[in-house]
Amino acid sequence: MLSRATLRRYAAFPFIRTRTFTTSRSKQPEDVVPQYFEGRLEPNAPSHQCYILLHSSQSPTEFPSVHKTPLSQELQARATQWGGLVNFAWSEDLEKSSSSEGQAATVFSHSGGRLEIPHVSLKNVEEVTKLIEKHLQCHQTEPTPEEVHFYVCTHGARDCRCGDRGLAVYNALVSSVKSAREKEPSGPASRIKVAEVGHVGGHKFAANVLYFPQGEWLGLVKPEDAPSLVARACEDLKKGAKPLGTTDMPAFPAHWRGRMGLTKEEQKELHATFQTP
Incomplete structure (x- = not known):
């Protein structure tokens, strides 16, 4: 098996890679990645009030098709009661905060x-x-950077796309953030974090990206989109990044x-306000 570092080097030069892609449901032809979804991107994120990210010592590129742990299952069973994923x-950076005894979140x-837990x-x-439930009742987060x-x-084991x-998008975002930091070391890009995440759903919309604390779910993101995503993140940081409300434009x-x-209905209503017929 190729090392994580090798995989990332290959990802930066996709034209030299040779691999067989599979999905959890059906096999794809060798060396063929399904084309980008060409239909209309409709709102399809699940309704939820919070998102809990357990810090993993292992990259999602190394996860099996279905990745669960006793801790994640117990936490999800509880979180379901108050709309948590x-x-x-x-x-x-996150890898350092995970151990066999537990992990940060x-x-x-x-x-x-x-x-931060x-x-x-x-x-x-x-x-x-109890700590998370209390947090959900707050109107602003505790003082954190x-x-x-x-x-x-x-x-990838869940779906090759x-x-x-x-x-590729992860690497592009990391590179764009690095470039922005080099131009302005103490600028807003110094407060942008990029990480990999496990299965979020919507394989056909890959690459899928979550943008927090705004709470935005993004799909069909390509490596060439990375500079504009980072530029927008810098602007948000200058104005004050916070969760977006019911009527805030995406x-x-x-x-x-x-x-x-x-809710799914509220997502559809908001989507209708900025879509052209």
């Missing part, structure tokens, strides 16, 4: 913004649950799949 996130909510395990899951986060689905396109209309905190 649980997933796994990885980056070199980042929580984004429609009402409270971002919450340094340690989550089966032993303290009851305490963590103001940041924006991009989470790119790279769960997520692994191939997602990893940050990236052409890629909009939905928003945390909105």
